[in-house]
Amino acid sequence: MLTRRLLIACLTLVLALACGSTALAGSAKKPKLVGTVTAISDTKNVKIRLTPTSKAVKAKVGTRIRLGATVIMGKGATATLRLKRPASVPKTRDLVYVKSARGTKHTSTLTRDAKGILVKIAPS
């Protein structure tokens, strides 16, 4: 009886450790959250690329921005981002990149306040 209980306990422990390591590996791959999209004018024209190689997805209000993401602004689109550097991210790291789609030109206005950085992107 004791041996059986011991066996079940060991199996549970092994399973828990395996799950934990998988979870850790998964979280390590995901870049840290650095901000959100707080306003957007044209959801069709604003896209976010999580990494340089990943696919660009449409952004909307509330979309979370992760470290190193690229915000791609399309023709006539405006967006506002709220950014904050997590304490574990060095000051020399770029939090996010902003890029205008081909043939378009945007102005990013950066303001720092107590909550971090407010970035307003509008066509110019």
Next chain:
Amino acid sequence: MVGLLLTTLPARGASSPKTVKLSVPASTMWMKTPVKLAAGESASITATGTISYGSGDPACQGIPITADGCAEAAPVPGPAGALVAKVGAGKPFVVGRSGTVTGPGTISLGINDWETELGNNTGTFAVTITRGVKPRLPDLPPATAANARLFSAQSTKSRATNYGGVTVTRDGQRYRVTANAALQPGDVITTDDETVLALEFGIGGRVSVGRNSSIRIVGDREVESLGGTTVATPQSHLDHPLEIQTNGGILGIRD
């Protein structure tokens, strides 16, 4: 009469040798060299040897003349008998014993003499053309309405301070810069392929410029990214936001 190509030293490519040595006969006007420069590419030209310049003027007659020429009127403004050059279909100019030319175009060399009078010259100049020479740019003049300064410039290879990889274009003229150079609206700041730099605005806030990048200062707190990577770091000045225009470049934001 095309001059004789004597030597080709360390080659950069089959069609674009780094150093070319050739002789320019004194009876030659516009000898095409094998050196074709790309836009903005420079080459140095040095000439040794003497020629005899056929002239009735005692200042030039019967004396050996270096590539710097002698005091007599000639078709290209400058001394007669001097080594002259033109790049592509550009305006000819006196090179003398040493000079620098900038592309684009093929370098042509000759003797500063009237075309009908070339036949009475004798001798040759030994000329060396070295391409890939960086032209020495003038120092950036003081800004009339400075709103930013060059905070730092660093080589990405050696990590050492490197202002040599930064140029500023003001009113169409390129200048070299030094630490704390004062910048004004309209200035275009360009980095080469191994230099990154940081600018600091008078109102606060820094803008970093990556390798092979270019930005234009638009206003008191505005820059325009013309290509490459620009990184903005706003500082604690709530009344003065930093404005960056992205036009073909990428803007990075740091906190």
